[in-house]
Amino acid sequence: MRAIVQDRYGPPHTLSLGEVPTPTPGAGDVLIRVHAAGVDYGVWHVMTGLPLVGRLGFGLRRPRNRVPGMDVAGVVESVGADVTAFRPGDEVYGSATGAYAQFALARPGRLARKPANLSFTEAAAVPVSGVTALRAVGRVTAGQKVLVIGAGGGVGSFATQLAVAGGAHVTAVCSTAKVDLVRSLGAQGVIDYTREPLTGTYDLIVDIASVRPLPLLRGLLTERGRLVIVGGEGGGRWFGGLGRLLAVRLITPFTRQRLDTLLALVRTADLDVLRDLIEAGTVRPAVGRTYPLAETPNAVGDLAAGNAPGKLVITVD
Secondary structure (H helix, E strand, O other): OEEEEEEOOOOOOHOEEOOOOOOOOOOOOOEEEEEEEEEEEHHHHHHHHOOHHHHHHHHOOOOOOOOOOOOOEEEEEOOOOOOOOOOOOOEEEEEOOOOOEEEEOHHHHHHEEEEOOHHHHOOOOOOHHHHHHHHHHOOOOOOEEEEOOOOOHHHHHHHHHHHHHOOOOOEEEHHHHHHHHHHHOOEEEEEEEEOOOOOOEEEEEEOOOOOOHHHHHHHHHEEEEEEEEEEEOOOOOEEEEEHHHHHHHHHHOOOEEEEEOOOOOOOOHHHHHHHHHHHHOOOOOOEEEEEEHHHHHHHHHHHHHHHOOOOOEOOOO
């Protein structure tokens, strides 16, 4: 089968289109014929092998999984003997191993029925970003003030919509190129961080892939406000943004503010919640650009550059 393969860590050009054997599902696996796959920062971390401490999980000298990609949408091709939740022909979305290929394996607990009102391309934009946003926003109440930093990306576009749907007053932070997108998602206020500082006081701040100092963010929170830091970007080669996440854990016992870090895993229950919201028209995936499988290196490069609005998606079949 055709797939994107990587045999060493490095920049996007270490990804290339090649031929690999079609995976064989084990007893508890689902084999998916991939129609589309999303691009997220997890792919970038595995591609670069950064931060270096991450190689304890990615693979010490080279990527443990030659085929990258997690977000997936497609059709069930076959299932293992122990799988009862899905059958061949089901349209699904979720998280898989090696999604940048014609076929990929997934565990049933990380898949769900695809939203009926989405194309495969749109559905592939949902799993990792949507679940992360769902966990980050949590339960908001009408009238709360929410600040979403990084609102123009995959996670941020979902977080903005979820907070708006909860009745919150949402201020979205993004670059100039993404202002129109975040306004279309329902944000009542927009801060273009290239032109103006962060101001105001908020009950909830969702900080996505940001490197802003913790004292600055805490200064924008109410006395009992909640700060959620999503992802571990920035920092040095060895530990990246993990030092910032550790600082949050150390500060938490000494403040009334609630400081959280989040690295969400895709689960069926969360995918079901998102599907219901999507089918009800409450939220929608903001697909920024699509790329054919052969142009996956360009997609990951564009993600790292931060210039493309919304979620980037690879179209496979």
